[in-house]
Amino acid sequence: MSFFRKPIRPDDTADEELVASYRVNADISVLGKLYERHMALVFGLCLKYLKDEELARDAVMAIFEELVAKVKQHEVKQFRSWLYVLSRNHCLMQLRNDKKLPTVGMDEFMEFNPVLHPEDNSTDKEAALQALERCMDKLMPAQKQSVRLFYLDEMCYKDIAAQTGFTLNEVKSYIQNGKRNLRLCLEKNGG
Structure with missing residues (x-):
């Protein structure tokens, strides 16, 4: 009796369904809703690595910009885990580029x-x-x-x-x- 189910709102949609929808339609608002669910995780991770609130906020925005292209390039099976790794790598690269993470011999x-x-x-x-x-x-x-x-x-x-x-x-x-x-x-x- 599928017609008795309540309609699916974007907030009820599984992460993977939103990823699939974005890959097909390239609707940035879908990606935005998906990212918004996990923004606290991303911010906390960035704050942990960058140790500066302003830099962490900037990183959250930069990571979203990366997502626009990378979600289309990669087969994402578990969005939350994938986003965690992407965010961590972004922070590590930023530290390396800013010379706050020593790149030593x-x-x-x-x-x-x-x-x-x-x-x-x-x-x-x-x-x-x-x-x-x-x-x-x-x-x-x-x-x-x-x-x-x-x-x-x-x-x-x-x-x-x-x-x-x-x-x-x-x-x-x-x-x-x-x-x-x-x-x-x-x-x-x-x-």
């Missing part, structure tokens, strides 16, 4: 002890970089490739997987194990 990122990276002596720095290169050469090829793409080329896991043909879990594993193996190699060889 592999040797600095990997938190080796200060003996391995002296700050004032360029000869010692050069020796530390050469040691890092020697240890990189000792990694298995998949680890070496993944570590280089992640730390030096600053690629995300997804892009590394697409470029290399590795699965996302393999990429994460290669980076984690490669980082550990580099640290052990540098500690063993005294930098």
Whole structure:
């Protein structure tokens, strides 16, 4: 008896139905209603990462602008989870671009002890970089490739997987194990 059901209002429509409707009709008001449901989540996440209310508000607006194109480009199965990841990535990229998130070289990122990276002596720095290169050469090829793409080329896991043909879990594993193996190699060889 479907004619006895109450009419579906936009507020009653499931997120995925609104996504599908937007993909077909490109009606920005549908996307706006969908985004409005999750705006508090996005704002809270942005505030957590950016630590500034004004920057968080700006990010909420910028993320909506990203949605206009990205919802059409991607197959979105669970909108809330997808939006969370999109928002987090947006904030991380903003921090990186604003230089609030340090983009450091592999040797600095990997938190080796200060003996391995002296700050004032360029000869010692050069020796530390050469040691890092020697240890990189000792990694298995998949680890070496993944570590280089992640730390030096600053690629995300997804892009590394697409470029290399590795699965996302393999990429994460290669980076984690490669980082550990580099640290052990540098500690063993005294930098």
